[in-house]
Amino acid sequence: xxxxxxxxxxxxxxxxxxxxxxxxxxxxxxxxxxxxxxxxxxxxxxxxxxxxxxxxxxxxxxxxxxxxxxxxxxxxxxxxxxxxxxxxxxxxxxxxxxxxxxxxxxxxxxxxxxxxxxxxxxxxxxxxxxxxxxxxxxxxxxxxxxxxxxxxxxxxxxxxxxxxxxxxxxxxxxxxxxxxxxxxxxxxxxxxxxxxxxxxxxxxxxxxxxxxxxxxxxxxxxxxxxxxxxxxxxxxxxxxxxxxxxxxxxxxxxxxxxxxxxxxxxxxxxxxxxxxxxxxxxxxxxxxxxxxxxxxxxxxxxxxxxxxxxxxxxxxxxxxxxxxxxxxxxxxxxxxxxxxxxxxxxxxxxxxxxxxxxxxxxxxxxxxxxxxxxxxxxxxxxxxxxxxxxxxxxxxxx
Amino acid sequence: xxxxxxxxxxxxxxxxxxxxxxxxxxxxxxxxxxxxxxxxxxxxxxxxxxxxxxxxxxxxxxxxxxxxxxxxxxxxxxxxxxxxxxxxxxxxxxxxxxxxxxxxxxxxxxxxxxxxxxxxxxxxxxxxxxxxxxxxxxxxxxxxxxxxxxxxxxxxxxxxxxxxxxxxxxxxxxxxxxxxxxxxxxxxxxxxxxxxxxxxxxxxxxxxxxxxxxxxxxxxxxxxxxxxxxxxxxxxxxxxxxxxxxxxxxxxxxxxxxxxxx
Ligand SMILES: Cc1cc2nc3c(=O)[nH]c(=O)nc-3n(C[C@H](O)[C@H](O)[C@H](O)COP(=O)(O)OP(=O)(O)OC[C@H]3O[C@@H](n4cnc5c(N)ncnc54)[C@H](O)[C@@H]3O)c2cc1C
Ligand SMILES: Nc1ncnc2c1ncn2[C@@H]1O[C@H](COP(=O)(O)O)[C@@H](O)[C@H]1O
Numbered sequence: 001x002x003x004x005x006x007x008x009x010x011x012x013x014x015x016x017x018x019x020x021x022x023x024x025x026x027x028x029x030x031x032x033x034x035x036x037x038x039x040x041x042x043x044x045x046x047x048x049x050x051x052x053x054x055x056x057x058x059x060x061x062x063x064x065x066x067x068x069x070x071x072x073x074x075x076x077x078x079x080x081x082x083x084x085x086x087x088x089x090x091x092x093x094x095x096x097x098x099x100x101x102x103x104x105x106x107x108x109x110x111x112x113x114x115x116x117x118x119x120x121x122x123x124x125x126x127x128x129x130x131x132x133x134x135x136x137x138x139x140x141x142x143x144x145x146x147x148x149x150x151x152x153x154x155x156x157x158x159x160x161x162x163x164x165x166x167x168x169x170x171x172x173x174x175x176x177x178x179x180x181x182x183x184x185x186x187x188x189x190x191x192x193x194x195x196x197x198x199x200x201x202x203x204x205x206x207x208x209x210x211x212x213x214x215x216x217x218x219x220x221x222x223x224x225x226x227x228x229x230x231x232x233x234x235x236x237x238x239x240x241x242x243x244x245x246x247x248x249x250x251x252x253x254x255x256x257x258x259x260x261x262x263x264x265x266x267x268x269x270x271x272x273x274x275x276x277x278x279x280x281x282x283x284x285x286x287x288x289x290x291x292x293x294x295x296x297x298x299x300x301x302x303x304x305x306x307x308x309x310x311x312x313x314x315x316x317x318x319x320x321x322x323x324x325x326x327x328x329x330x331x332x333x334x335x336x337x338x339x340x341x342x343x344x345x346x347x348x349x350x351x352x353x354x355x356x357x358x359x360x361x362x363x364x365x366x367x368x369x370x371x372x373x374x375x376x377x378x379x380x381x382x383x384x385x386x387x388x389x390x391x392x393x394x395x396x397x398x
Numbered sequence: 399x400x401x402x403x404x405x406x407x408x409x410x411x412x413x414x415x416x417x418x419x420x421x422x423x424x425x426x427x428x429x430x431x432x433x434x435x436x437x438x439x440x441x442x443x444x445x446x447x448x449x450x451x452x453x454x455x456x457x458x459x460x461x462x463x464x465x466x467x468x469x470x471x472x473x474x475x476x477x478x479x480x481x482x483x484x485x486x487x488x489x490x491x492x493x494x495x496x497x498x499x500x501x502x503x504x505x506x507x508x509x510x511x512x513x514x515x516x517x518x519x520x521x522x523x524x525x526x527x528x529x530x531x532x533x534x535x536x537x538x539x540x541x542x543x544x545x546x547x548x549x550x551x552x553x554x555x556x557x558x559x560x561x562x563x564x565x566x567x568x569x570x571x572x573x574x575x576x577x578x579x580x581x582x583x584x585x586x587x588x589x590x591x592x593x594x595x596x597x598x599x600x601x602x603x604x605x606x607x608x609x610x611x612x613x614x615x616x617x618x619x620x621x622x623x624x625x626x627x628x629x630x631x632x633x634x635x636x637x638x639x640x641x642x643x644x645x646x647x648x649x650x651x652x653x654x655x656x657x658x659x660x
Pocket of ligand 1: 283284285286287309310311312313324325326327328329330340341342343344345346347348351361362363364367379380381382434518
């Protein structure tokens with residue numbers, strides 16, 4: 001494919017020039033011209049008021065697979081830590097169930113290095129079938145054996161869609177699976193749909209640090225693979241009466257050239273598990289010092305939540321990196337996010353803007369954090385938060 | 399020690415925004431930069447070389463203009479630079495990018511390959527692990543500390559959700575690095591002068607004997623169907639009044655919600 005400007009139609013309005021994220025469009029003799037910078041992202045196609053920018057397909061283009069219809073069923077990879085199924089796996093089952101029902105196919109889960117009991121749990125949460133491999137080598141996450149075994153299972157059973165969590169684990173080994181299978185992989189998706197007619201999976205995800213959204217398809221290859229951002233998809237209510245099969249997988253020849261020597265948990269006074277927390281009270285540079293986080297911890301504890309931070313607060317050394325939220329930190333999606341003294345830079349917003357309810361407390365009424373907040377308080381953190389703590393305590397009779 | 403660092407030239411995404419009314423990207427003069435994570439990858443490569451000797455080769459696949467990113471890396475102290483550039487590479491997704499890089503790295507030879515955690519344009523974090531698979535070597539993603547490295551093995555800390563893992567891997571190996579790993583050095587004046595004159599090796603699809611059906615748009619299983627602006631947040635309420643009144647209003651609002659915070 002190429003993107004071309006039909007110069008006879010181009011009016012020279014330059015709208016496309018600023019639409020290009022790669023600076024690939026320049027003006028030449030009053031007409032738009034696509035340079036070699038072009039990454040074929042198509043951002044310019046829809047912006048031309050004249051419709052002068054078009055895509056041209058070249059002969060023999062597009063990879064094809066023998067028979068997409070030979071692939072059937074939706075799979076999710078259920079990640080576990082210390083044998084316990086991670087919450088993202090239940091969210092994947094929620095999303096997977098919906099897709100499987102739309103397509104009229106079965107939903108299977110793949111579980112490595114965990115127990116039969118965990119496999120049953122996956123069935124309660126929506127799986128029709130669980131592939132369970134219980135090798136000791138799989139108990140701790142290890143890229144190569146995970147990738148090899150999953151690729152083998154996919155090759156054998158040929159599902160049309162395979163999802164994994166966009167967690168450090170999923171984002172590390174899933175690309176290897178895609179490489180082995182010559183499959184398309186879409187990272188960190190936040191929404192899925194099935195395209196009517198083609199049955200293709202429409203995979204929507206943020207790009208450019210959350211500044212734009214893109215919908216990706218994998219029309220000619222199977223399976224269609226995606227990692228899914230944690231805490232975005234809704235899990236189903238567990239149904240203990242659900243029936244499903246557990247299929248035991250006995251892999252042989254598994255090996256690994258990496259070895260996990262130790263797993264270290266980093267916990268502060270208030271143990272952080274940001275991605276699973278329902279309430280997060282987050283602090284930024286506006287706190288002024290490390291002591292401010294003591295105040296936030298008190299508020300978080302009252303609400304049954306944990307403490308997060310902006311990068312500025314982490315860089316200042318007031319709190320450890322494991323609390324950082326945003327593009328270079330964690331992505332969170334709690335029910336309640338209270339941002340205290342955080343300006344709301346886009347790199348911070350991408351990590352928290354899908355929270356259900358956002359409360360912002362900031363001295364500056366112009367702070368961009370207010371653009372994403374459901375409730376905004378213009379005020380001093382050191383005045384507002386102690387009051388809030390006091391009122392909540394009164395309410396709880398403490 | 400042959401150290402290869404994969405870098406990508408990206409638009410400075412902090413400045414890329416979409417106009418919610420027209421759905422167009424607004425970016426007046428957004429500069430192209432080396433992907434910020436890749437600066438840490440370069441720094442890691444230079445530190446390994448300082449310890450164990452050898453050379454650092456930086457490699458990028460991109461349009462001819464990506465040469466600037468390579469010169470910037472040379473000015474930091476990299477020894478050699480390779481530019482993979484060919485019309486046939488355009489439109490590559492992560493699969494085709496990783497394949498293309500693997501063809502070139504097979505030619506160059508590497509004991510350790512260092513990538514950034516992710517590129518800030520696509521934010522996929524997939525090229526590193528895919529590249530390792532194509533090269534049939536192990537990888538460790540999200541490396542935040544290198545505890546030790548010798549000619550045949552490496553021990554690193556891998557950032558995980560609730561802390562970190564200490565992971566040992568045999569060489570050759572690929573690692574992807576996060577910003578905590580180090581502080582990238584600034585180019586020296588001498589480095590800058592040398593980088594200006596340095597020769598940059600250019601490779602085309604033919605040079606790396608890449609399979610035509612596996613590169614560029616043709617080789618890419620994924621396709622972008624649509625690009626659009628993210629939805630802006632639902633209804634928004636500023637809580638007015640004295641601090642007491644504001645807090646009281648907030649408490650009322652939170653109490654009124656279905657979920658029980660209070
Ligand atoms: C590639 C890249 C990646 C990045 N990744 C991240 C990331 O992952 N996470 C992240 O958070 N940032 C990230 N950043 C940094 C980001 O751009 C911002 O610099 C950062 O988020 C700012 O943090 P802040 O809001 O705490 O500080 P500031 O922007 O300094 O804001 C402080 C706010 O506090 C308010 N304030 C001051 N005193 C008070 C008070 N007493 N009471 C109430 N309000 C007060 C001020 O009005 C101001 O709005 C990244 C940047 C880049 C370039
Ligand atoms: N075109 C490219 N040329 C060289 N390296 C790349 C390229 N694209 C990605 N990389 C490397 O892969 C990492 C992850 O990129 P991505 O998978 O696009 O998020 C980057 O930090 C680079 O180290």
